[in-house]
Amino acid sequence: MSRRRWQRTDGLQQRTLGQECVVFHPGAGTTHLLTPAAAALMDCLTAGVAMDEAELARQLGLPADGTDVELGRWLSSLQSADLIRGRH
């Protein structure tokens, strides 16, 4: 498991709509509809606090097998939307 730490981008606006979640990035002016998994991951990240991947996986209740692949995919898509930032 990577020890990379992740932090929510500052200033994001988030709303839960039924089973879904939408996020607005004021800096980029973009809006994203998150999958339930991505929304759960975003919910784990407190504004201004960086969290490492192992802790994220634990909080999300991900199984040990294949965890890296699944979590890595979610983190990568959130990072490419600039909703989270990695910190070493």
Next chain:
Amino acid sequence: MRIADLGLARLQQSLAGRGLYLRTGPFTSRIQSPIASVARGIESLYRDFEVADNSSFYDFHCELRAPRSHRRFYRPQVLFLSDRRSVFKPLACQQAYPMLEWGLNWCIANQVPYRLVLHAAALERNGKALILPAPPGAGKSTLCAALAHHGWRLLTDESVLVDLATNEVSGPARPVSLKNDSIRVIRESCPSAVLSTPIADTLKGAVAHMRPPTDAVHRSHETARPGWIVFPRYRPGASIQLKPRAAGSGFMQLIANAFNYAALGTRAFHSAGRLAEESACFDFTYSRLDEAMQQFDRLADGR
């Protein structure tokens, strides 16, 4: 005073002079034009609308006139100016009236900074708003025109206004734009509807406008609570289908139809979010207008 009280001669005089100050819902437009078809169109389609006095504050300044070139004589053209700036390419002079409607739509889409403006039709029943966001060709205006003559109050066929603080929904209740075959469909299904003479060969094909029902104009300052967001799609031969849609994807489709979402930023995000939360979202496919009317009646009655 209303347009009907003014009479054509005084209307033409106002338009050709300092301008007609026309009230449409929350907006006042100052309209200037020496073109006779513009005056005739306003007289016929805006007859129930209020005229403000010409010292009032106005939201939009619109002018329709011939270009200052040889095209005022040879194959005459018309320009639409907003705040004295031409915002569209010139059109053939016979399209002057539709150009006024398109120009007023442009003003609302581009010059309203204090409300979320959606590219959608909207109607009201029992205090609740039915919002119909759709791209051109989806049958939005046809549905809107028919519903406006079947127990629903017209709010708008083009520009839904959402109050950023209260989320109340309103519209200017202006004439409904009909294209091509929908002109015939509305003539047949709504015999009491007053339509302008169709103008052929516009960029959108043949275009006519429907006069808004008098009650809708008189009540155009009344807002409605969010009720339903329905994404309509006309498909020839299709069976009628009303399918619930998840609020999140409904929200995304809603903001794709917002004119000023990017300009309003966070305020628009939360306003559209509240709208999606407070409304029931559906996808709607139809081919027959009578079936569609019955479906919307059932929706309003909670059946």
